[in-house]
Amino acid sequence: MEPITRSLLQLWWLVHPPVRRDDRGDVPGWVMVTVMTAGVVALLTGILRPELSGMLRNALNSVK
Incomplete structure (x- = not known):
């Protein structure tokens, strides 16, 4: 791997660490x-x- 490629990959991993x-x-x-x-x-x-x-019966009767 070329040094520039390796440096770019290291920089990318530094900026974007794995989640x-x-x-x-x-x-x-x-x-x-x-x-x-x-x-x-x-x-x-x-x-x-x-x-x-x-309680339900009382509530329904009060609506009528």
Whole structure:
């Protein structure tokens, strides 16, 4: 390789360093968040179903 070519390549790599791709995503983390959210929603729905039904019924009756 010629010295000028090598110098230009070194300069180019200095100005444009390779980009590291460490941010590909955390699939197990997203799965855990999704499963835990679904569990919380299921738990709250099971516990608060009568209250939520009453609130919805009152809201719909007030619109009529």
